[in-house]
Amino acid sequence: MSKQVRTAIEPTREENYAEWYQQVIKAADLAENSDVRGCMVIKPWGYAIWENIQRILDGMFRETGHRNAYFPIFIPKSYFEKEAEHVEGFAKECAIVTHSRLEDDGKGGLKVAGELTEPYIVRPTSETIIGESFSRWVNSYRDLPLLINQWANIVRWEMRTRLFLRTAEFLWQEGHTVHETHEDAMVETLKMLDVYAEFAENYLAIPVIKGEKTEGERFPGAVSTYCIEAMMQDRKALQSGTSHFLGQNFAKSSNIKFQNRQGEVQHAFTTSWGVSTRLIGALIMTHSDDNGLVLPPRIAPSHAVIIPIYKTEEERAAIMAFVEEIRLALKAVRYDDIPIRLEIDDRDMTSSERGWYWIKKGIPVRLEIGPRDLQNRSVYMGRRDKEAKDKQGLSFEELVEKLPVILDEMQENYRQRALELRLSNTKQIDGKEEFYSYFTPKNAEQPEIHGGFADSHWCGSTDCETQIKDDLKVTIRCIPNDAKTEDGTCICCGKPSKRRVIFAKSY
């Protein structure tokens, strides 16, 4: 049996989810590992997804009053020492620059030289270095709110890495804002959480749960951390964005003070919030299938590919003229505020080979054009949300008119499918035995596949949280913002509880 007859990706999700993930990335040519400890190379098709994420989020940040800036990649060790919890959280996995020169080692190689008087840390996050600038920028309440965002690369030297999900270097944006009052900063924290949730749902087609992290899962140095959590196809949770209310902690360590409306000098309130290239991992694991990558149209690098099919030079000339006509017509069509983006794949391969190439890359729509289509002035359309063989004829006019509608339909289909997966794998569980059974893998060969999300009562104690983590590798993903007050008993200790939280295994 040929491989193509089965699925384009081997193993399937069912067979080995973790390996399937790597194979989807490979088949879609999104990224690859490098020789550099835990660092990845983001290839053009993967990077184009990131560029779309940037373009859309950047517009949303701008509309909410934020401006971009850029701060040094290096953080002096002394800055890092200022916030105790913060350094505790990041000191164990950082890249440290200690020297400034390479010299001939006398053996045909190079040795490091020029030791620095103070080592620099490659930023694992920029609160401390940005705080240093903010302490100079902020003097009066008139300077507030200060709403800044940075697009940057970040380094955290994790030991176990995985393309997009956890890499030593990654790309992200980090918002850093300064406010007059506790309330203003909290409003900002939640507003940006909403921006992330809206982006995830409307553009990535990833439905998310908004909520607050427990104390143990907070950002090091934050007063409170909010997050959006999504369910992947293996039922595990993936944290897809965080927004931190930092209170006056970083304002104190960075000395961000201002004269308030009463004429007194006080410390400001700050927030920070970020999403990273990890979102691409979320995108892959939410939508892709056993034939490769699936991309929601609003985030896809290209919306459609034209695959011309011909045998003779004569046919080629006629078909390519029609292709050009379609290209020009679609260029004028806008989808989601940008012109339709088109690939034309005229490579010397069978139409089936080319079709599968683009299926694996997740392009939303494939348009085959052969001699018969040319005669009818039509195209033969395949959609990534349908079976590969399930194609449909469309006239030139229908195509130009309907393509944006079809793309919207696909976008919504993907979102619905992801939402249904989460809803049907989220369970209100009130008994401890059921809870433990829910999170125990049914299949020894696929230990990752288990129940899903549990919506269960928790008394609020760190002991119970730790107990469950140790027993099941299950953590509290968040206390949902929309959780209702409700009487119940803690799933772990049985003591009274006032609300349910989301428990899950996670990435």
Added chain:
Amino acid sequence: MSKQVRTAIEPTREENYAEWYQQVIKAADLAENSDVRGCMVIKPWGYAIWENIQRILDGMFRETGHRNAYFPIFIPKSYFEKEAEHVEGFAKECAIVTHSRLEDDGKGGLKVAGELTEPYIVRPTSETIIGESFSRWVNSYRDLPLLINQWANIVRWEMRTRLFLRTAEFLWQEGHTVHETHEDAMVETLKMLDVYAEFAENYLAIPVIKGEKTEGERFPGAVSTYCIEAMMQDRKALQSGTSHFLGQNFAKSSNIKFQNRQGEVQHAFTTSWGVSTRLIGALIMTHSDDNGLVLPPRIAPSHAVIIPIYKTEEERAAIMAFVEEIRLALKAVRYDDIPIRLEIDDRDMTSSERGWYWIKKGIPVRLEIGPRDLQNRSVYMGRRDKEAKDKQGLSFEELVEKLPVILDEMQENYRQRALELRLSNTKQIDGKEEFYSYFTPKNAEQPEIHGGFADSHWCGSTDCETQIKDDLKVTIRCIPNDAKTEDGTCICCGKPSKRRVIFAKSY
């Protein structure tokens, strides 16, 4: 005498050019120094200029078939050792990561720990790390040309730094391409030089000379380096972009081989090319004046600012309604393919204070709207290319219709002015005495102000080049691409020469 009556920037260009440059940056709030050795903070108004540079260049790269990707920031020391000339050129000023952890030092501070088995260099340029990927991506002539670009941060630890012009960390783009033949790679090298020149002239309004570098000024490891050179207002040259033909040098050290059309395996030909945040330095020094920053409209973060002027709450309400009407009307007007970008400055300051604030920031057009303007449904317009007091009334309709035309006019004015400066300060010099006198400062207090560019004969010897550099701090900026073959004698040694080259002092 009040300061405002003189000039907004002190000192003036005439008084102290180097200090004037720093003061323009400060007054326009573009960037500032940080505590981190030679690293700058790019503030929102400065970063927005960089974002415009990115947006426009990125579109030009895309139209010429390039795709963006992202490669690791760290380069293993062993990669760096592969290309001898290359390492020689970059080893003396690099940031080296040697450790991966911070530990409690027992004295309330932190000490570095977790020494790496192989040190990493923070990229000073990415030929070697990208070459490693390319060696895997390229197998057959069918994979070529491979046309990749990367937007990234770069670190070169220079000792003497200056905001934008020379900083330890800077932002740039680096194109890296692979080709089948010498000729293809050379065509690419020159094509990208043309892209840079077109961008500089048409968007930055900076006229440039395209040419080739001499051997001594080449990129370390390149076969030939091409550049665009511009004249700043102190008559010094600033290299504003480079494009390198790398021959097979890096293909050999990185092992980039492919099967050619004859079925043989051979090394490929590569190029690389880049521009950086240095362009913002060029922009400042080309156009700005003694009142602050001057921005060509096509690169300005915003095209115009509205300054409402009122005394009473009643006036305020009426004027702000008119401002909103103008905002909406201008939002629908496109200039250079993007909607008009507008600032509204309603701060509690006099209209003159606000006007000067925006003059110093270089915004092209200021629109004052007071009670009388409201009555006439008009605005009072100031242009950055005219005197601050030289304002002009425009009706609402005229404004909406003419603003793009005015912006175009300003763009062209700036370009013309810069071109005239260069032409009137470039001289064909054939006598050695005149040459030495031309480059000797007339004014001891302003040693930087001197003749300008000299278009003189050079025999081609490195000795002559060195002699002139040692005597006058003057270098050959480039051998212009359009230089005619012409008989003459070398300006230094008097031996026969076949062409003129551009000599100048430079940044």
